[in-house]
Amino acid sequence: MNSFWRNFARNRGAVVGLVILLLVIALAVLAPVLFPGSPWDMVAAPFAPPGEMGMLLGSDSLGRDVAAGIAHGARVSLLVGAVSTVAALAIGVTLGAVAGYLGGLADEVVMRFTEFFQTIPSFVLAILLVAIFTPTIQSIVFAIAVVSWPPVTRVVRAEFLSLRSREFVQASEVLGKSRLSIVMGDILPNALSPIVVLSSLMVATAILLESALSFLGLGDPNMMSWGFLIGSGRSVIRIAWWMSVFPGIAIFLTVLSLNLVGEGLSDALNPRLARNRGGAA
């Protein structure tokens, strides 16, 4: 564990990313304390510039506090990112494990199915799914999960293909362990590092997808999210730049931090690879 942290900390960018990410999570957790009440409440005159009328980051076209929107929006954006990634991992890891471990016909079927999804542009598919199931937080999470599992399947399959012929796996087979316990106990733990790295990037992508959907007006109308904030500020950007700029910065920082953390994780989990790249990036 210590060496893991040492390797992670060697990547300075990753540390900065982790700090930003923790701050964003803290903001999400503390939102009800920092900004009590609903972020939809109209608390000031419309279009108050940042700093005026007690609005730290200004108010929007209905007089809602942009800062409160960003804090409460962090909850929705992070939640959507996390839940949809977990869902995508569940689909992707299961299918990848089946394809990689069983091989043969099962592999063929699963991979053709995966390719089918990969050929459809993911954002278009997400828009379509949300539009069909009407925009709610559940349908958005579902749509993001459905479009983001194929890369997981491919990565997991590749790992399983290489691991299943290793000696320790063969030893377990000789010992008579069941297939399920070999997959869960022997192969999966060894395939975990690329999955962890991939999932941190998937959270970032999911946040972007949710923002993009909300921006197009396909967000949950009852949930305040960053994409919604930008979308509602876009048309009035010449009157109230703060309405889109601050949520934009929030998305930018969060996605950047997730990418930095992902890279740090990759370095920490594959120290040899990192050192070959010249050690600390």
Next chain:
Amino acid sequence: MALSRRGLMAAAAATPFLMRVEDALAQGIQPKRGGTLNTIVNPEPPVLHVGVNNQAPTLIVGGKIFQGLLRYSAKLEPMPELAKRWEVSPDGLEYTFHLQENVRFHDGKPMTAEDVVFSIMKFHMELSPRARGVFARIKEGVAVDPQTVKFTLSAPFEPFLLMFDVTVSAIVPKHLFEGQDYRQAPAVQKPVGTGPFRFAEWQRGNFIRLERFDGYWKPNQPYLDAIIYRVIPDSQSRRLALETGQVILTQSNDIEPFDVPQMRAQPNLEVQTAGWEYFGPLMWVELNHRVKPLDDVRVRRALAHAVNRDFIAQRLWFGIGKPATGPVASTTRFHEPGAKMPAYDVEAAKKLLDEAGLKPNGQGVRFAIKHMSLPYGEVFTRLAEFLRQSLRQVGVDLQLESVDVGTWAQRTANWDFDTTINYLYQYGDPTLGVERSYVSTNIKKILFSNVSGYANPKVDELFTEARDAADPKQRQASFSAVQKILVEDVPLVWLMEMAFPTIHDRKLHNVITSGAGVHASFDDVFLA
């Protein structure tokens, strides 16, 4: 100028800042021949024939190509257009129109009484459900001589004279339609009318160009050489085109409400909201009375108390539009100023909900109800969010649903909603545009009918009385009574009398001279 003195003064009184030809003359600005009017049409109309399609973009462009028998002042008094004068028999059954002389269609053929009879009795009867509803009351329509048309009604119908605007019953050439499928006739794609401008060119997705018609029946008019309607789908690009002078006139939904204050601040631009009186759009929250507890009048009154309509008009629509006071817009005939809907009063709303037995739970919620946002763009999304916060104050949890336009229309028509937003044109008279939303005979699974399911026998009776009465005084009495009942029953929560900004360069004169505003023929518009 073929305006009657009375109509002119009425229009001038209603829109005091307008510059009319006479005013312009007084200030030394002569109407001047020449110049091209660059403007915008949005969205691009499917066709330009006002009889075949009656959506706003078609009507605005088509209103330059076609003309009706009459036009209307801001107070909805009829003024001459293709009819120079008209008579109504004392029993209210016979309407005689005397037509202008020397009127020609763009193909050079003269317009006669035969064309008028064909347009009213055949063309619009077949194509327009709204016209059919009224013109079905015509027992007989005859061309007495080439300059005179007489319609005989089967029963008196006082609002009959409001039906002759170009947007309702444009006069079309009989010789280009008779014996053909009206929708498929070549004259639909190449419209031919009597208006001051004729169709010249249409590059789809780019622009529509109308040219001055040299054979126009008013001598020396129109003043403009051409009108070009540019198709600009993005609202910010439209604003930019207006600011840079690429276009010098915008109308309808071209400029978003939140951009209007900046346009007002531009010294070379004039912003007007007059010119929608003939249509009188009124916006409301549609309540489905089949959904509990919306069947309880105390709950509906409470909802009406909970919404600050001034905020909607001032903050969401930036002062374009007026807070509603009841079911009949203040610009529509027979508006009853004494009938006032429940005022904004949060405490009164809470008290009424308590009385209805709807107590708040631990989270302060009395009941939850769904709201389908009207998918007509951003400002309507903001409106839904505003309503949710307003009702939350009195303990009603309004859960928003976003839908697309098709779904909205289909679910509203099929009563598959709890609450939603809607706005309907009133067409100047409660019989023509208000009655349909409240009478129980119109509870139908059709959009713009009485989809809320409100039924009150007394209301039915009063609307019928007002429809059939020949005497305006009698009609006023019935309409006043029905408005007083409706503001007590609150079948819907009226929000705003809508208007749309017309913004133009100050060098453009006479833009709005009637209650139909930019739908008019523009034969007196000039650049100076």
